[in-house]
Ligand SMILES: Nc1ncnc2c1ncn2[C@@H]1O[C@H](COP(=O)(O)OP(=O)(O)O)[C@@H](O)[C@H]1O
């Protein structure tokens with residue numbers, strides 16, 4: 001099979017791991033920097049050109065779209081999908097999951113629990129609601145990743161100054177109750193094709209509430225409850241994702257979904273759990289793509 005990994009950086013752990021897993025299974029792999037793809041629409045035809053050459057022999061794509069290129073990345077995926085090429089991630093699901101506001105709306109509308117969340121353009125609205133959150137509030141950028149732009153305000157004055165700064169710089173943000181009892185930990189649940197393939201707990205470093213590994217958090221294998229499994233699988237299903245990293249906080253009122261990552265990194269989960277997750281992803285493609293071309 002001819003598999004294309006859409007990735008900006010061939011040296012990234014996730015890209016390398018996927019490429020290796022595909023080659024081990026005797027597939028031909030190309031790494032395509034999707035930002036440099038040209039999307040051509042003419043005469044009722046969709047074409048993708050890369051460095052001046054039309055891409056016409058791809059059986060499946062594995063999109064690894066970075067946060068700074070979500071919109072164009074989703075357009076590239078759409079172009080491949082409309083050509084009938086199998087994608088491990090649909091353009092619509094990427095857009096839904098990447099936007100923290102849309103993702104929260106979808107999950108909450110399906111009855112899944114998330115931290116209480118408010119999005120408003122009115123600071124007076126925020127101010128009034130601040131009083132209902134006892135432990136402080138987390139203010140986060142709607143399109144942030146790796147914990148950047150996720151800020152804890154312990155009191156009203158702090159929250160107001162953070163909101164002022166975000167509003168002044170025209171950054172869209174959302175405000176959430178702070179789940180103090182999570183004690184700086186969250187659970188990452190990795191799902192491939194409706195199956196949980198790895199779970200880990202990430203713990204923030206001392207003095208930090210964000211557990212992201214990029215922010216210095218540490219990780220270890222963590223068993224999860226039946227309820228947590230059910231909630232994670234439901235969330236992924238509602239967002240239409242086949243490969244996802246579901247982040248969950250353990251709160252006094254049960255599991256709360258923080259976010260669902262549509263291009264979850266493989267390094268943390270593979271090194272922590274020792275599971276060949278890239279291999280599971282390639283197997284998922286094999287199960288869905290019937291045309292087997294010689295490499
Ligand atoms: N409402 C909250 N209560 C407690 N901790 C939170 C809350 N929101 C985020 N965090 C912590 O901050 C981290 C980053 O937040 P998240 O919403 O996942 O943003 P990002 O997309 O940047 O990872 C989480 O992994 C979690 O440890």
Ligand SMILES: [Mg+2]
Pocket residue numbers: 146147212247259
């Ligand atoms: Mg996160």
